[in-house]
Amino acid sequence: MANSNQLQQSVIDLNAARQKATFPVDLLTTFIRGGPEALAKRQQIRQILENEPAIDSSRAAFQSRQEQLADSIVAARRMIEIAEERNMSFEEYLQMIAISEYPTPLTLNYGAFIPVIQSQGTDEQIAKWLSASKRHAILGCYAQTELSHGSNVVGLQTTATFDEATDEFIINSPDITAAKWWIGGLGVAATHAVLQAQLILKGKNYGPHIFIVPIRSPVDHKPVKGVTVGDIGPKAYGGFSVTDNGFAFFDYVRIPRDNMLMRFAKVSKSGEYTPPVHSKLSYGSMVKLRVGIVSDAGWRLARACTVAVRYCTMRRQFNATAAADGLESQVIHYSSVKHRLFPLIASAYALIVGGMNLGDDFNLMTEQLARQDAHMLPEMHITSCALKVWGARRGSEGIEEARKTMGGHGFSVFSGVSEQFANFVPANTYEGENFVLCQQVGRALLKQIKNLASGKDVNLKTVDYLNLLKQGDLTQPVALNGDASSLLDSNTQLAILGTRAARLVANLAKKVQSGRAWSDLNLECWEICLAHAEYHLLQQLVNKVHQLQSSSQYSALAPVIKSIADLFFLSLAANTALATLVTTQTIAPTTAELVQDEYHHALNNIADNAVGLTDAFGFTDKELNTALGRKEGNPYGTLWDVVQKNPVNSEQGKQHFGELMKTITHRKDNLSYIKAAKL
Numbered sequence: 001m002a003n004s005n006q007l008q009q010s011v012i013d014l015n016a017a018r019q020k021a022t023f024p025v026d027l028l029t030t031f032i033r034g035g036p037e038a039l040a041k042r043q044q045i046r047q048i049l050e051n052e053p054a055i056d057s058s059r060a061a062f063q064s065r066q067e068q069l070a071d072s073i074v075a076a077r078r079m080i081e082i083a084e085e086r087n088m089s090f091e092e093y094l095q096m097i098a099i100s101e102y103p104t105p106l107t108l109n110y111g112a113f114i115p116v117i118q119s120q121g122t123d124e125q126i127a128k129w130l131s132a133s134k135r136h137a138i139l140g141c142y143a144q145t146e147l148s149h150g151s152n153v154v155g156l157q158t159t160a161t162f163d164e165a166t167d168e169f170i171i172n173s174p175d176i177t178a179a180k181w182w183i184g185g186l187g188v189a190a191t192h193a194v195l196q197a198q199l200i201l202k203g204k205n206y207g208p209h210i211f212i213v214p215i216r217s218p219v220d221h222k223p224v225k226g227v228t229v230g231d232i233g234p235k236a237y238g239g240f241s242v243t244d245n246g247f248a249f250f251d252y253v254r255i256p257r258d259n260m261l262m263r264f265a266k267v268s269k270s271g272e273y274t275p276p277v278h279s280k281l282s283y284g285s286m287v288k289l290r291v292g293i294v295s296d297a298g299w300r301l302a303r304a305c306t307v308a309v310r311y312c313t314m315r316r317q318f319n320a321t322a323a324a325d326g327l328e329s330q331v332i333h334y335s336s337v338k339h340r341l342f343p344l345i346a347s348a349y350a351l352i353v354g355g356m357n358l359g360d361d362f363n364l365m366t367e368q369l370a371r372q373d374a375h376m377l378p379e380m381h382i383t384s385c386a387l388k389v390w391g392a393r394r395g396s397e398g399i400e401e402a403r404k405t406m407g408g409h410g411f412s413v414f415s416g417v418s419e420q421f422a423n424f425v426p427a428n429t430y431e432g433e434n435f436v437l438c439q440q441v442g443r444a445l446l447k448q449i450k451n452l453a454s455g456k457d458v459n460l461k462t463v464d465y466l467n468l469l470k471q472g473d474l475t476q477p478v479a480l481n482g483d484a485s486s487l488l489d490s491n492t493q494l495a496i497l498g499t500r501a502a503r504l505v506a507n508l509a510k511k512v513q514s515g516r517a518w519s520d521l522n523l524e525c526w527e528i529c530l531a532h533a534e535y536h537l538l539q540q541l542v543n544k545v546h547q548l549q550s551s552s553q554y555s556a557l558a559p560v561i562k563s564i565a566d567l568f569f570l571s572l573a574a575n576t577a578l579a580t581l582v583t584t585q586t587i588a589p590t591t592a593e594l595v596q597d598e599y600h601h602a603l604n605n606i607a608d609n610a611v612g613l614t615d616a617f618g619f620t621d622k623e624l625n626t627a628l629g630r631k632e633g634n635p636y637g638t639l640w641d642v643v644q645k646n647p648v649n650s651e652q653g654k655q656h657f658g659e660l661m662k663t664i665t666h667r668k669d670n671l672s673y674i675k676a677a678k679l
Helices: 004-018 025-032 036-050 058-062 065-085 090-100 107-120 123-134 281-314 335-370 377-405 407-411 418-428 434-453 461-471 484-488 490-513 522-549 555-574 578-583 589-607 610-615 635-644 651-665 670-677
Strands: 140-143 159-163 168-172 180-183 192-201 204-214 227-231 246-250 253-256
Touching: 004 281, 004 610, 004 635, 025 036, 025 335, 025 555, 025 610, 036 090, 058 065, 065 090, 090 107, 107 123, 107 140, 107 192, 107 204, 107 281, 107 335, 140 180, 168 204, 180 192, 204 253, 281 335, 281 377, 281 407, 281 418, 281 610, 281 635, 335 377, 335 522, 335 555, 335 589, 335 610, 377 407, 377 418, 377 434, 377 461, 377 522, 434 461, 434 490, 434 522, 461 490, 461 522, 484 490, 484 555, 484 589, 490 522, 490 555, 490 578, 522 555, 555 578, 555 589, 578 589, 589 610
Parallel strands: 140 192, 159 192
Antiparallel strands: 159 168, 168 253, 180 246, 192 204, 227 246
């Protein structure tokens, strides 16, 4: 164990770094948490939860998956009891669930089952099913993907065939490849599912539609007749351990006709089909979880950054002989660590701000869809796809990079970072596999190019950068106004990322026109998708700076958010975006050199604020669940203490494993040999 001087020095180092912040940290916390009232409510609920022993994931490291799953159900029940004891509204209860961030098998009941019924069900269906779900008489899930089909929703094989004689749909899985698979909440919890199946009327297939299908009896929780259901088992890296992803096979299961969600598409008793007014109206509910991934990416990356920045500030390695105070150097001061960590802080803020705005737009679109107004859907589709891809990819990569900056201890589950990676990395696949979503973004942007070709402006505000293509020569780099300092001008930054994105789309259009097969353009779509997301995220940060500058309450935050926006842009331009900036001739080689210089300046400029910026995320030690990144420091003492709780290290554990090891070391005549040789 580290000596007392080292333990004390870690606390001194963290406190000293905290004092260097050049902005009001508490004010930034208030701002990104939604304002004083929202923050106060969050703290009130958090205080309730942190005093609940049943809602504690810290013991999970020493539990089997089955034990974790059982504990999560107990935690879910306790949160229901708390809501009842405190007479919470259902909205307040959902807020408590969100603040707890404690994953349980009920998560998809609130995050998918209820929202799909709300958006796709008739008023009568909503009244019936939501009432039962909100009181937890039934528990739901969203069953879309199948054993052999995930991304290709059109290719789903589960069928819902209408029987006019009985006024029922017959839900059937033709073979095991059609079994619903990966369905969160289905493994042990769900009694019902909102299920995607091919609608078959009088022998004709009308494509996937949504049905409410019973899975288990709410009376005895046994599978209903014709349903084979279970849990699909542990996931990669131990992630999603308490999410009971499950499977279900349907053997001619009959449900009433009214169990088809019919707000938009309808089937009459005689089997006549009435299509929705707009063919895309049913897509709204599918966007919801994708929208949530963007904010989730930001907050999970924020957690990893908080732990890694604190630990790297406290960790000292090398160069002790060269220091006047005889101390080794703080790891946070090494350029390689700054380069790896500080841009991640900027990315976390970009995703949080972008996710907040995307959520607001989604809520507005949902209200409009209820009135069968789908005019926001195309833009929401492009933006949610692009930001989901960028957030999932950069978020998961960033969490892992943060872990690696922490050295060997980062690989311990007690760092609190590995768990974030394990639980977030599958976001690259679910709610739309990233490369498939990129193709959808590419197709959508090509449609906007056609508008330009016909002399029109683009009609979506988030792709206004395409209007830059009307300026003529597409080989001229973006001009800098003066010297390198213009790289800190927001308009110049947006012009650079916007020009790159526009030229990438124009290049894709040329390749399509030249006859290149669409299936051979996946990587081009990937680059376009990331470019679109990066332009949008920078634009949101720039807009936020302008809002702060004119705010009487938060104006003091404008400079630090501007520094975040600058670092976000420069880290992209100097690293992941550099290749496409050069190949599209958006910047000249001389500008690339200036970008590198300004990038390094930006890293150093934000260094004093690193701890303050991560403190401002506002996580408690319990939320971080870390031994290495606690607010008050002392990582080595905390890590030592938590390891002592390992059951392997108990007297019973030592005795058990000692007996096992002796079955190896005492084989044959080894015991006599050991004693004779005095080993």
